[in-house]
Amino acid sequence: MHKxxxxxxxxxxxxSCSSEDHTQEIIVYSPHGKEVLADFSExxxxxxxxxxxxWLVMGSQDVLDRxxxxxxxxxxxxxxxxxxxxxxxxxxxxxxxxxxPTWSAALNKTQHDSLDRWYATYLTPEVxxxxxxxxxxxxxxxxxxxxxxxxxxxxxxxxxPIASGTMRAIYSAMIWRFYKExxxxxxxxxxxxxxxASTKSYPANPTLMYLQLARQExxxxxxxxxxxxxxxxxxxxxxxxxxxxxxxxxxxEGLAIIKNSKNPDLAKRFxxxxxxxxxxxxxxxxYFRIPARNDIPPEMLPKWMNxxxxxxxxxxxxxxxxxxxxxxxxxxQNIKGAGKP
Amino acid sequence: xxxxxxxxxxxxxxxxxxxxxxxxxxxxxxFVAYPNLHLLQQSFFQDTxxxxxxxxxxxxxxxxxxxxxxxxxxxxxxxxxxxxxxVGVPLAYLFTHYDFPGKSIFASLAVLPIVMPPLVGxxxxxxxxxxxxxxxxxxxxxxxxxxxxxxIGGITAILVVHTYSxxxxxxxxxxxxxxxxxxxxxxAAQNLGAGTGFTLQKIIFxxxxxxxxxxxxxxxxxxxxxxxxxxxxxxxxxILSLEIYQTKLNGNLDLAVTQSVILAGFSIIFLILLRxxxxxxxxIGGSKGVKIKTKVIQNGITRWFISTLGIIxxxxxxxxxxxxxxxxxxENGTWTWQMLPPSYTLDxxxxxFEDPKIVEPITNSLKMASYATLGNLIFGIxxxxxxxxxxxxxxxxxxxxxxxxxxxxxxxLAIGLVVAFNMKNIFTLGTILVGTFxxxxxxxxxxxxxxxxRSTYAALESFEPAQEEAxxxxxxxxxxxxxxxxLPAIAPAILSGALLAFVLALGEFVSSILLYNYYNRPISxxxxxxxxxxxxxxxxxxxxxxxxxxxxxVIISNRFLGKRTGQVVV
Numbered sequence: 001m002h003k004x005x006x007x008x009x010x011x012x013x014x015x016s017c018s019s020e021d022h023t024q025e026i027i028v029y030s031p032h033g034k035e036v037l038a039d040f041s042e043x044x045x046x047x048x049x050x051x052x053x054x055w056l057v058m059g060s061q062d063v064l065d066r067x068x069x070x071x072x073x074x075x076x077x078x079x080x081x082x083x084x085x086x087x088x089x090x091x092x093x094x095x096x097x098x099x100x101p102t103w104s105a106a107l108n109k110t111q112h113d114s115l116d117r118w119y120a121t122y123l124t125p126e127v128x129x130x131x132x133x134x135x136x137x138x139x140x141x142x143x144x145x146x147x148x149x150x151x152x153x154x155x156x157x158x159x160x161p162i163a164s165g166t167m168r169a170i171y172s173a174m175i176w177r178f179y180k181e182x183x184x185x186x187x188x189x190x191x192x193x194x195x196x197a198s199t200k201s202y203p204a205n206p207t208l209m210y211l212q213l214a215r216q217e218x219x220x221x222x223x224x225x226x227x228x229x230x231x232x233x234x235x236x237x238x239x240x241x242x243x244x245x246x247x248x249x250x251x252x253e254g255l256a257i258i259k260n261s262k263n264p265d266l267a268k269r270f271x272x273x274x275x276x277x278x279x280x281x282x283x284x285x286x287y288f289r290i291p292a293r294n295d296i297p298p299e300m301l302p303k304w305m306n307x308x309x310x311x312x313x314x315x316x317x318x319x320x321x322x323x324x325x326x327x328x329x330x331x332x333q334n335i336k337g338a339g340k341p
Numbered sequence: 342x343x344x345x346x347x348x349x350x351x352x353x354x355x356x357x358x359x360x361x362x363x364x365x366x367x368x369x370x371x372f373v374a375y376p377n378l379h380l381l382q383q384s385f386f387q388d389t390x391x392x393x394x395x396x397x398x399x400x401x402x403x404x405x406x407x408x409x410x411x412x413x414x415x416x417x418x419x420x421x422x423x424x425x426x427x428v429g430v431p432l433a434y435l436f437t438h439y440d441f442p443g444k445s446i447f448a449s450l451a452v453l454p455i456v457m458p459p460l461v462g463x464x465x466x467x468x469x470x471x472x473x474x475x476x477x478x479x480x481x482x483x484x485x486x487x488x489x490x491x492x493i494g495g496i497t498a499i500l501v502v503h504t505y506s507x508x509x510x511x512x513x514x515x516x517x518x519x520x521x522x523x524x525x526x527x528x529a530a531q532n533l534g535a536g537t538g539f540t541l542q543k544i545i546f547x548x549x550x551x552x553x554x555x556x557x558x559x560x561x562x563x564x565x566x567x568x569x570x571x572x573x574x575x576x577x578x579x580i581l582s583l584e585i586y587q588t589k590l591n592g593n594l595d596l597a598v599t600q601s602v603i604l605a606g607f608s609i610i611f612l613i614l615l616r617x618x619x620x621x622x623x624x625i626g627g628s629k630g631v632k633i634k635t636k637v638i639q640n641g642i643t644r645w646f647i648s649t650l651g652i653i654x655x656x657x658x659x660x661x662x663x664x665x666x667x668x669x670x671x672e673n674g675t676w677t678w679q680m681l682p683p684s685y686t687l688d689x690x691x692x693x694f695e696d697p698k699i700v701e702p703i704t705n706s707l708k709m710a711s712y713a714t715l716g717n718l719i720f721g722i723x724x725x726x727x728x729x730x731x732x733x734x735x736x737x738x739x740x741x742x743x744x745x746x747x748x749x750x751x752x753x754l755a756i757g758l759v760v761a762f763n764m765k766n767i768f769t770l771g772t773i774l775v776g777t778f779x780x781x782x783x784x785x786x787x788x789x790x791x792x793x794x795r796s797t798y799a800a801l802e803s804f805e806p807a808q809e810e811a812x813x814x815x816x817x818x819x820x821x822x823x824x825x826x827x828l829p830a831i832a833p834a835i836l837s838g839a840l841l842a843f844v845l846a847l848g849e850f851v852s853s854i855l856l857y858n859y860y861n862r863p864i865s866x867x868x869x870x871x872x873x874x875x876x877x878x879x880x881x882x883x884x885x886x887x888x889x890x891x892x893x894x895v896i897i898s899n900r901f902l903g904k905r906t907g908q909v910v911v
Contacts, residue, residue: 027859056870058870062590065592068592069763069775070775072763073775073777162590162591204573205873206873207874207875208872215472215473217473235675325592325593332591333404337576337579
């Protein structure tokens with residue numbers, strides 16, 4: 001019997017010592033969700049037989065941390081999605097490979113790196129999302145400061161902000177509102193402290209956050225517009241959102257080739273593929289992503305996108321890129337949970 | 342002349358010892374000592390500058406978040422020990438002292454939590470007892486309540502999960518103790534006129550102390566290292582193992598390294614305490630002793646009462662497993678606010694066998710667990726053989742190094758590997774390991790080093806050296822004697838240790854989350870990422886697969902290798 005077990009063990013061991021050819025494949029790190037990634041990697045593979053687009057979906061901060069850890073031995077080839085401030089940090093740390101896309105003229109200069117190390121793909125507005133079985137667009141909080149009202153006490157859940165690009169951008173924007181006038185984050189920290197006191201929980205990932213919102217464990221969250229639309233339309237979640245009237249951060253979400261990519265040519269082809277006007281139109285239609293390219297004819301885009309009245313907050317993303325780590329560390333160490341008894 | 346022969350013999354003996362010893366020392370230096378020393382060193386540096394500032398900021402009194410996290414870890418671990426003992430010890434007493442209907446089923450189900458991979462168990466509790474959990478909602482519906490009657494979250498939830506997972510240690514320690522207890526000692530006390538309370542206080546309790554403190558320290562260490570439960574439930578409670586992950590994520594590697602050193606430091610202190618306790622002599626009577634007779638409960642009401650209690654306990658133990666199985670049939674994305682999933686499907690299992698994207702993590706985990714375990718076997722057998730049969734200086738150091746990974750929490754181990762193998766070095770033959778497939782099998786190998794070593798060591802220790810000598814005197818070479826004489830005798834014990842290591846590696850989550858990449862993404866990470874994109878069903882199907890494999894391994898070990906598995910754990 002023991003002999004058999006040992007034999008079995010060795011069979012399990014020998015079972016495929018893989019030495020596959022990795023030349024015609026790239027790995028993409030992205031927070032954009034499996035729906036978009038599965039869709040466009042399949043489209044690309046169909047049109048380019050023999051290629052493989054492999055992807056890992058994770059939070060934006062996860063991506064940055066990972067690329068940083070893998071600097072000496074890069075594993076990924078392409079980084080698709082995260083607020084521009086993340087890409088600025090990565091560019092400063094020499095983690096990105098310059099590439100000038102064919103459509104580079106279609107962006108304004110705040111939407112790409114001056115050295116071509118990253119370009120924006122989408123403009124993503126952040127929103128106040130709510131459970132639409134309980135609240136309506138009228139009864140939900142309309143502005144950031146409304147969130148601090150006592151009526152929302154313990155009705156808010158926030159995706160653990162440390163790992164999330166969306167949440168880091170929103171929290172940084174809340175500090176920025178005061179920082180740009182006073183030059184100090186102090187008042188912003190005070191705002192976040194009050195907000196922490198109203199926050200019921202910090203779920204570890206977006207799904208747990210969606211579940212809490214859907215199950216009415218919490219009624220309100222802060223998140224980005226495309227994801228909320230997607231959950232609402234695809235999974236029939238009872239979600240809706242308010243675009244804060246006095247301005248909301250609109251993230252330019254970046255795209256970049258990672259330095260020392262093992263297959264930069266294929267990475268460039270996929271880079272171009274996901275940013276053609278046709279494919280951006282599909283992403284707009286199916287996944288509610290607002291393209292950053294300004295040369296896409298309005299008739300190619302869904303009506304709601306052309307009608308949307310988004311009041312973008314005036315933000316210096318360079319400051320976000322420089323301060324975000326300090327601000328978030330302060331939040332994590334001094335503010336998180338401090339408002340609770 | 343005689344002297345010459347002796348020298349020759351010694352040389353011949355050293356001939357086998359030296360290369361084996363070199364191998365053991367190389368592995369220990371490269372994969373245990375080096376990463377951890379590197380970690381320790383880095384905690385005193387900021388950009389290439391020697392400094393204490395990392396420690397100063399940890400113990401900064403104006404910002405006590407780190408101290409709070411340390412305190413949170415200690416607090417939760419202490420309570421975990423208390424509750425685990427509260428469940429485990431009485432349960433062991435019940436099973437060793439009384440006989441009642443259904444006892445054998447009940448007794449075999451008591452170790453069921455072992456069959457639950459760490460992350461999966463946490464998720465099961467979330468869906469079962471969380472704020473929208475099946476149970477609270479069911480009671481709300483049945484009794485038509487305004488709000489849910491109860492739910493778990495935060496520290497309570499962590500404690501419930503910990504107690505469920507760790508009471509087994511107390512249960513096994515206490516069961517072993519009661520089984521070894523000499524009934525004649527108790528009878529003697531009784532005959533001398535001691536009452537029940539007196540016997541308990543003066544005889545049973547002192548005799549039981551070593552077993553209890555062993556279990557307590559083990560549970561304490563496990564709770565300090567626990568990551569999955571805080572990861573899902575901690576909310577705003579600060580817990581050091583989780584804080585390390587967050588600090589690293591925020592890009593402050595220096596502080597993460599310092600937090601790691603402090604967490605590891607505390608665990609090592611406890612390991613040393615554990616060694617001191619387990620090193621103490623056990624209370625063993627002069628005679629072979631008489632086993633305690635189990636009492637058959639005759640009284641109708643008591644029988645009925647204990648059986649009911651047993652059935653309730655069994656249901657509680659098996660509920661998490663049932664929950665995972667239930668969720669594995671849920672159509673992805675359909676179960677939101679309903680009490681029970683609205684629609685069911687077999688798709689999740691079909692995908693498990695057909696969709697290459699879904700199958701890959703399974704083959705990855707199987708491969709990596711196999712490699713790691715094979716490594717553990719080779720290393721464990723060699724090291725144990727050397728330590729028991731050969732004499733050389735530094736034995737104690739080697740043994741300490743082998744046991745070290747046991748005291749080092751998975752998070753810390755992973756951070757150590759990140760900082761140590763992010764550059765070329767001689768132990769990895771000049772390659773960079775971070776980002777390659779091999780980083781995870783190596784992490785699993787290191788984590789399970791003590792386990793396989795211990796089971797091998799125990800087996801070899803009880804093996805009579807005269808048998809080997811006889812074989813050698815009859816002309817067998819060292820390898821032949823080892824293969825034909827030693828190995829068959831010690832194989833069962835070694836295999837049960839190896840199987841357990843295999844199972845632990847298969848479901849490993851804590852180190853994996855910091856070290857995985859595309860080509861080695863393991864099942865546990867796929868469970869988390871499926872969950873991230875709301876594929877509850879797929880996540881659960883993976884979990885059921887893990888539970889089945891682990892269950893099979895436990896059954897095989899018990900059936901063919903004797904009931905050693907539990908003993909290997911402790």
